[in-house]
Amino acid sequence: MTYRVAVVGATGAVGREMLSTLEEVDFPIKDIYAVASRKSLGVEVSFANRTLRCEDLEQFDFSKVDIVLMSAGGDVSKAWSEKIGKQGPIVIDNSSAWRMDPDVPLIVPEVNPDAVWDCKKKNIIANPNCSTIQMVVALKPLHDAARIKRVVVSTYQSVAGAGKAGMDELWDQTKAVYGLGETEPKKFTKPIAFNVIPHIDVFMDDGQTKEEWKMKVETKKILDPDIEVFATCVRVPVFVGHSESINVEFENPLDEAEAREILREAPGIAVVDKRENGGYVTPKECVGEFDTFISRLRNDPSVPNGLAFWCVSDNLRKGAALNAVQIAQLLDERGVITPVTA
Numbered sequence: 166m167t168y169r170v171a172v173v174g175a176t177g178a179v180g181r182e183m184l185s186t187l188e189e190v191d192f193p194i195k196d197i198y199a200v201a202s203r204k205s206l207g208v209e210v211s212f213a214n215r216t217l218r219c220e221d222l223e224q225f226d227f228s229k230v231d232i233v234l235m236s237a238g239g240d241v242s243k244a245w246s247e248k249i250g251k252q253g254p255i256v257i258d259n260s261s262a263w264r265m266d267p268d269v270p271l272i273v274p275e276v277n278p279d280a281v282w283d284c285k286k287k288n289i290i291a292n293p294n295c296s297t298i299q300m301v302v303a304l305k306p307l308h309d310a311a312r313i314k315r316v317v318v319s320t321y322q323s324v325a326g327a328g329k330a331g332m333d334e335l336w337d338q339t340k341a342v343y344g345l346g347e348t349e350p351k352k353f354t355k356p357i358a359f360n361v362i363p364h365i366d367v368f369m370d371d372g373q374t375k376e377e378w379k380m381k382v383e384t385k386k387i388l389d390p391d392i393e394v395f396a397t398c399v400r401v402p403v404f405v406g407h408s409e410s411i412n413v414e415f416e417n418p419l420d421e422a423e424a425r426e427i428l429r430e431a432p433g434i435a436v437v438d439k440r441e442n443g444g445y446v447t448p449k450e451c452v453g454e455f456d457t458f459i460s461r462l463r464n465d466p467s468v469p470n471g472l473a474f475w476c477v478s479d480n481l482r483k484g485a486a487l488n489a490v491q492i493a494q495l496l497d498e499r500g501v502i503t504p505v506t507a
């Protein structure tokens with residue numbers, strides 16, 4: 166079985182990773198199309214040793230594809246995903262536009278693969294927020310073992326999470342230290358070079374940011390509505406790779422040695438946890454990797470049945486493109502879609 170796939174947002178940070186991930190996992194592709202805005206018409210992007218010319222979203226005929234990997238922002242997705250779904254293909258959407266819609270499944274394949282069957286109402290599947298994805302991949306096997314009651318998480322999110330413009334801003338501000346670039350913040354609210362900013366996405370009425378709210382509500386939808394989550398999301402001057410310091414409180418006892426063994430066996434997880442210099446993973450080392458890395462596992466004696474750990478993943482891969490491609494693989498494996506090209 167082979168599929169006709171369109172990548173919408175193909176010129177962006179996530180879209181380009183989607184194309185390279187489809188190639189790396191050898192997804193069964195019959196035809197592939199790169200789609201972006203009108204201004205990118207004809208712009209070339211690479212896929213598997215060949216060049217694709219971008220087509221204009223407004224003019225593209227979606228009835229000729231089976232799967233749409235959508236990564237063009239929330240407003241574009243709100244305007245287009247439902248319309249595209251009605252033309253036949255399944256849309257796997259990276260934005261936050263559809264995640265909390267009760268008729269749209271929110272999927273991390275290692276956690277809730279069975280939800281894939283719920284995509285038929287709108288032909289849309291939502292890809293979670295990057296910070297949520299890596300956290301729930303780690304929490305799922307621990308929850309199965311000892312039932313999680315509460316999670317407190319602080320994130321250290323790379324500028325790649327703010328797209329190409331975010332990466333350019335860190336680069337320009339870093340060069341500016343040597344008098345070679347721009348210094349004015351545009352994408353971020355304050356200078357990001359040599360700084361950290363405790364603010365991602367918009368502020369909500371209760372003082373939390375929308376990024377922090379997303380980590381809470383998305384974890385409940387994907388993993389278990391009874392789990393309480395409290396997040397603090399911080400932007401750091403790292404180009405790619407999100408890190409998280411996670412504290413978990415379980416209902417039942419689970420010590421660090423048991424947790425380490427469970428995580429060693431868990432899908433999508435790599436444990437690197439040596440208590441010596443360099444015996445842990447940093448975001449720089451996870452770039453381009455598929456796994457979510459766990460280090461610094463410790464019992465947390467400040468609460469009953471407490472555990473703390475460090476969690477790092479490539480936000481453009483597992484946090485976005487890879488998870489979306491794994492959802493496409495799930496559609497294939499479970500026979501959710503039957504392409505006309507079968």
Ligand SMILES: NC(=O)C1=CN([C@@H]2O[C@H](COP(=O)(O)OP(=O)(O)OC[C@H]3O[C@@H](n4cnc5c(N)ncnc54)[C@H](OP(=O)(O)O)[C@@H]3O)[C@@H](O)[C@H]2O)C=CC1
Pocket residue numbers: 173174175176177178179180200201202203204205222236237238239241259260261293294295325326327328329330480481484485
């Ligand atoms: N970066 C990350 O870690 C994560 C990102 N996401 C989500 O993925 C989406 C894309 O993010 P990212 O790749 O980082 O962003 P970028 O800014 O790097 O890329 C945006 C892409 O969307 C396209 N686009 C924008 N407006 C339109 C339009 N009107 N019609 C067609 N295409 C359009 C752009 O095309 P053009 O070049 O023609 O303007 C470009 O290809 C966002 O929704 C983001 O929230 C989700 C999880 C993680």
Ligand SMILES: N[C@@H](CC(=O)OP(=O)(O)O)C(=O)O
Pocket residue numbers: 259260261293294295322323325326327365366376379480
């Ligand atoms: N907000 C994330 C990336 C992102 O685009 O998230 P969302 O798809 O939930 O808006 C970050 O900046 O790291």
